[in-house]
Amino acid sequence: MSFLLGRLGQTVLVLLVASFVAFALFRYVGDPVNNMVGQAASMADREAVRRALGLDDPMVVQFARFIGNALRGDFGISYRFGQPVAALIGERFPATLELSLISMVIATGLGVPLGVWTALHRGSVLSQVLLAVSLVGVALPTFLIGIALILIFSVGLGWLPSFGRGEVVALGGWTTGLLTVSGLKALVLPSVTLGVFQLALIMRLARAEMLEVMRTDFIRFAKARGLKPRAIEYRHALRNTLLPVITIVGLQFGNVFAFSIIVETVFQWPGLGLLVIQAIQFADVPLLAGYLVLIALCFAVINLAVDLAYVAIDPRVRGSRAAGRAT
């Protein structure tokens, strides 16, 4: 329990630091007052605007105000779109989350079994082929994979759409493409493109970890106990393999989410990545700040989820209940 509280404290600290960086954007990426008032405004007018926006307050007060607003989901108005940042992000968030989630499900769902299989059948030809292919998957740039897939499956075969999300269904404030055929079809190419690198990475990691675990003393002792190969491989080796794999899957999920920009550009996916590209081009500071805080929040939530998974799987993290009395 204290372990979780500690982690929660760390999470809050990380979020505060990230918020401060986001907040600092306002101060150092140009003077917001200059962006708002016209060229002809007098010094007095500028001062009036500055005071009205509270920009003459001490930094600490401003930061506190920023945090207060952020807690209510208020990141101000986008310079570029003239709409509340929260609304803009909220509109795009589901698209990116669904995309990155599906690609990670594909990558993990295939990567772990393939990695384990290649580790257990180290000498086989298929295992060698899979390893070689996975190296290609790691080496190829994402945009190239995306363009190649579009060329084959959209242009050549005409099976799948090359851009957009297809039809989406609104569930409350959430728009999902998972419930319509065209939405699902539209998801295939971008999620595969986004997932290829992750799939190769997870597969190679799972393989390396599995090989490592199969060499440990407790696996040798399990063999000496005469356990069946299936029990040794899955009940003992696989569970011990999963711990580091979960960490990487969590970290990579954050990466996929934050850096889906390339794939969203290739497939014109109406997600956060596309929005951020525009925000960067127009120095849309409120939007950038809001995005930054959101990404930090995502990483924090994922890390917390990874910690929880560790607690569920690894008794050593849970802390020893009986140990205090045992020794």
Added chain:
Amino acid sequence: MNALLQVENLRVEIAARKRRLVAIDDVSFEIAAGEVLGVVGESGAGKSVTGTAVLGLLEAPAVQAGGRILFDGRRIDTLSEEGMRALRGKEIAAVFQDPLTSLDPLMTIGDQLTETMLTHLPMTRAEGEARAGELLAEVGIPAPRERLQAYPHELSGGMRQRVVLALAFCCAPRLIIADEPTTALDVSIQAQILDLLRRMCRERGTAVMLVTHDMGVIAEVADRVAVMYAGRVAEIGPTRQLIAHAAHPYTRGLMASIPSMRRREKELTQIPGAMPRPDAPVAGCAFHPRCPQAFARCAAERPPAFPVGAARVACWLADPAFEGVPA
């Protein structure tokens, strides 16, 4: 002699880059039911490899290249993988050196015990769990029923080695291969574990192949001793005879190098030189470069095992036809 275990002319080779190194050559010994055979020698003498070969757990690049292993009169080195697995843990159990790493860290010790018994014995899970509790009590673990729920990291090293002993004994094996079972433990705990091992074997009539480099342990526990040197058996015979009248110069050297509290020594006695490594084998008797009594024949011809009293000694000095060193 109706031996429980018979090892005849065992040869184990290790496939190196170009040639095959000989790890074990022409090793023969028997263990009678209920007997404790100590196997001593320096690191790299082939003690552990011999134990591993008996368990059928040699792994590439090590392979059995010759000889036979019989258990209860039945040849086991030619058994199928599945046939040998069924024997391991049930008829021939093992205890390895490091109790800290012999147990799966993610599984309770109760589950590891139950799992082993359910693999080999016709019993229900409930019966297995009940038996597991009894076993922990028999190996002297306090509050055994609660301890079933404990994970390995919650127990001390000595406690964990007791659990490993419980695992070795759980299917009532007739032979236990104990490979340096106390080396990794505190000296104060070594005696306890050794005592426990000896008591449990005596009560159950279990035979032990006790691999160790500690002559003190051998003197205390073993009925007979096999002294290994450079992958061969130098001398094998009753413990008392070996301690009192060792015939092989190497055995005598080993005995002399045991520090004694009675003799006041300025320096520890040691055998000068080092054991030849498998990649640089020595012609003739492998010990002759270090032997104080070596003569011409030792470098030319490898001595066979000559009977000396109840022992067998691989040394030309023990040859009944030997009539003093030729001038």
